[in-house]
Amino acid sequence: QLQASGGGLVQAGGSLRLSCTASGHTFGNLNMAWFRQGPGKEREFVAAIGYNGISTRYTDSLKGRFTISRHNAKNTLYLQMNSLTSEDTAVYFCASRLPRLVGPLRAGTTDYNIWGQGTQVTVSS
Numbered sequence: 500q501l502q503a504s505g506g507g508l509v510q511a512g513g514s515l516r517l518s519c520t521a522s523g524h525t526f527g528n529l530n531m532a533w534f535r536q537g538p539g540k541e542r543e544f545v546a547a548i549g550y551n552g553i554s555t556r557y558t559d560s561l562k563g564r565f566t567i568s569r570h571n572a573k574n575t576l577y578l579q580m581n582s583l584t585s586e587d588t589a590v591y592f593c594a595s596r597l598p599r600l601v602g603p604l605r606a607g608t609t610d611y612n613i614w615g616q617g618t619q620v621t622v623s624s
Contacts, residue, residue: 500524503593506618513583513622519576519593519615526574527551530599532611533567533578535589535620542592544606546578556604583622590617 505517521529532547546567547556555567566579576593594611605611 501593501595501613501615503591503615503618506591506620508621508623509583511584511622511624514579514581515583515620517578517580517591517593517618517620519578521574521576521595524595524597524613527571528599529595529597530604531567531569531576532594532604532606533576534592534594534608534611535587536592536617537586537589540589542608544608545591547604547606548576549604550599554604556606558606580620583620585622585624588620588622590619592617 500523501519501521503519509515528550530550533545534542535545536542544558548567548569552569564582568577593615595613596611
């Protein structure tokens, strides 16, 4: 089970850090990802991180503003979001998959089969 938190209302240019805690799984064995779904939009990939925190992958448009990280001892995934704009307004979901896929980190929604409930991020301009 995944539980996302940390969303809220923030002014444009501000920052937020999202968290996702995992229970019922061996967190340290899971590749993890963040997705988001804006109003009237499809769910889209944001970032992923390997089970040991060494490899990461970002969608190109967010690279440099968003940073994914994890703390395996705390069973927690993070997404640091900086320089937020109204385009970042969305529900943010954390996701994972069992069994873990071998190879490069994946960016498709169908590559993940464990989803958190989402946390709303609203950026006011």
